[in-house]
Amino acid sequence: MSFSLKSSSSSSSSSSSFELSTMAERNPSQQRAPRPNPTPISSTFLRKIQAHAPNSTQLLGFSTLFVSASILLILTGVTVSAALLGFILFMPLILISSPLWFPVGSVLFVTIAGFLSACGLGVLAVAGLSWMYRYFRGMHPPGSDRMDYARSRIYDTANHVKDYAMEYGGYLQSKVKDAAPGA
Numbered sequence: 001m002s003f004s005l006k007s008s009s010s011s012s013s014s015s016s017s018f019e020l021s022t023m024a025e026r027n028p029s030q031q032r033a034p035r036p037n038p039t040p041i042s043s044t045f046l047r048k049i050q051a052h053a054p055n056s057t058q059l060l061g062f063s064t065l066f067v068s069a070s071i072l073l074i075l076t077g078v079t080v081s082a083a084l085l086g087f088i089l090f091m092p093l094i095l096i097s098s099p100l101w102f103p104v105g106s107v108l109f110v111t112i113a114g115f116l117s118a119c120g121l122g123v124l125a126v127a128g129l130s131w132m133y134r135y136f137r138g139m140h141p142p143g144s145d146r147m148d149y150a151r152s153r154i155y156d157t158a159n160h161v162k163d164y165a166m167e168y169g170g171y172l173q174s175k176v177k178d179a180a181p182g183a
Helices: 039-051 056-096 098-136 144-179
Strands: 004-008 017-021
Touching: 056 098
Parallel strands: none
Antiparallel strands: 004 017
């Protein structure tokens, strides 16, 4: 790259001007083509951004969500901190009274487990009796079609076994008569 300095002097020394030129300026075949105008692309991009920008209702919702989440996070931290401090402060009392905790805990566990089991079995019995009542009254409760299908399959299988036994029993009777003709 070569630079040339041209000076032009005039009557006063303060009015001298220098011209800086490159070879590319003197040779127009090596100059770069001007860049295309980027405004259509950027304006399209801006339109897309503006189309997806949240409106005021969404911004209010996001800010409410942010504030609520922040408050809940702070309350969670305070709760965990208080629980840890309480555990640390009451640890000596828990250790001293620990021989009482195991028997009391065992009795409570067995009592609560028994009560919940009895309640669950009671609910199961009431539901089963209710289903049977509706089934026998012809109200077609859920699953009654499978019950009818199973009953018909059992009946068909029993008839098939009965027929087979009668056939096989007659076959055995004839074999017995062949083996002992006088019997």
